[in-house]
Amino acid sequence: MSLKAFRCCQAVISPNSIMSDFEDFSRPAGQANVSESYQLNPTSVIVSVVFSLIFLLGTIGNSLVLAVLLRSGQVGYNTTNLFILNLSVADFFFIIFCVPFQATIYSLEGWVFGSFMCKVVHFFINLTMYASSFTLAAVSVDRYLAIRYPLRSRELRTPCNAVVAMVIIWGLSLVFAGPYLSYYDLIDYANSTVCIPGWEEQNRKVLDTCTFLFGYVIPVLIVSLSYTRTIKYLWTAVDPLDGMSESKRAKRKVTKMIIIVTVLFCICWLPYHVVILCYLYGDFPFNQTTYAFRLLSHCMAYANSCVNPIVYALVSKHFRKGFKKVFSCILSKNGRNKVHVVHVANTVPGFEAGSTEVSQMHEENVRQNECEMINRPLPEPREATVTVNLPFQRQT
Incomplete structure (x- = not known):
């Protein structure tokens, strides 16, 4: 959010201390008469460049992934490809419907798209975040079953069941992200309109805590347990010095690729959740450091939607050939x-x-x-x- 919106959020939680903190931040030594818009100019340029790169890389990369998967006759016969397709759709929606609007939040003084888009944009941010985390949890279980029980899991790991799982993923994502349609609202502040959370503090704590638990902690625990058991089986059941079948080599490469994607998701979204929790439960003063950390956490979370195609191209020979x-x-x-x-x-x-x-x-x-x-x-x-x-x- 912009500095003005950030200050407005702080005023909602701590109205007595916000003005002194903001004056210390907005008036550094030797620049007491500098306007606020002038101070925002360097940040606006950096945000515009970074968000433009995220938008271009994410749009092109995820479009290529979708083109390779949809043009391939194997996508309907491979459960892993279906989950990767679902993950790419979530990333593509996030890039198209969220990143451009979030860029204006950080580069402009106020929200210019109206109350409806204020609610919808933040709803899509959480909807796609839930869909990505649930998909990564599902594909981790799928990889474990494929490697640990390749024959016994065939009846369970069918394309039909994968499609059912994808429908359940998006259904749960809608349920968990639904409250965010009323969570944000427009508020007039300092001669401009800002899009900030409008709920009371206690209700915000409940919703944001549930988002952290169900959208991050639980999926990460499922992913960690699944891949720990998968890696343990891969390195104990097969002697690395002995020959390995082509099927097992392929399964190892796919598992390696999915693990990298999952680790990147955990790393990119962790600062985002930490900032929100510190903002609600801890001491989160209004200064240059906290504002820069908040901006960095959002950039990392948004960049996660454009790094997956890069991982596919670097790790998977199939995707490299498809891209070419x-x-x-x-x-x-x-x-x-x-x-x-x-x-x-x-x-x-x-x-x-x-x-x-x-x-x-x-x-x-x-x-x-x-x-x-x-x-x-x-x-x-x-x-x-x-x-x-x-x-x-x-x-x-």
């Missing part, structure tokens, strides 16, 4: 006509020019067919071989 195919298809579609004109202009009129155009068109068609057949299911090549053999059968 998506990029190659985009580039081929954008540069198809341009390359064709260049080939015609650089050839000598006659037979060679005609053959060059035909070969170029053939290459473009092949590239287009490759883009249309990204990660298709395996039965389709079998049908192609049957149709190729038909002319030989007719000749005999």
Whole structure:
């Protein structure tokens, strides 16, 4: 939030001490006559740059993840891919509906989007946070069952059950995030309108404590227990010096990727919850240090929605190949006509020019067919071989 909104929140909790704290903060030595808007200018620039990077990386990265998963014929047959898809959807919603509005909160003096968006934006922040934490807890249990009981868990780890789990995740997220639709409200303060919590202090403590417990502590405990048992089994059941099957290697790589994503989630969201708890239960004075720490905690929480695609690209060979195919298809579609004109202009009129155009068109068609057949299911090549053999059968 902006300095003015931050001061307003402090005034709601501690009205007797807020003015002295704010005067000490807003008037450093030698700058007693400097306006507040001038002091906010460097912060506004930094916030705009950081939030713009988060928005661009998060939008592009999660769009690529969704494109790879949705274009792949395996997403409907793999429970882990379904959970990753659900996590990417939550991150994408967070980036689109929350980050741009939160950037204006920190860079402008007041809230300019009205009462409805004040409530909806903070509702989406908690909705997507709950969905992400519940999804990570579900996928940790899924990974444990897949590695510890690969045969016995097949009946449980089905795509249908994964979809049911995703529906339950979003249903619980709606229930837990629902109260935030009335939690925030607009308040006129110092000749501007700010979007801050409007509940009484005791009710705020109850809701924020429940958010910390159900949205962070319990999912982290489930994740920690699941991955502790998973890692213990992986390193005790299989001798690292002996040969390992391809299936077990693949399961290890997927588990490693999900563990990294989970650890990043825990690290990025912990300061956010700590600031809220200190603000409600502890001594959280209004000064440069606390304001900077609050801003940093929000940036870390928001950045979590754009780091997952980077982890997928660094750890998973499947996602790296998928990203390359998506990029190659985009580039081929954008540069198809341009390359064709260049080939015609650089050839000598006659037979060679005609053959060059035909070969170029053939290459473009092949590239287009490759883009249309990204990660298709395996039965389709079998049908192609049957149709190729038909002319030989007719000749005999």
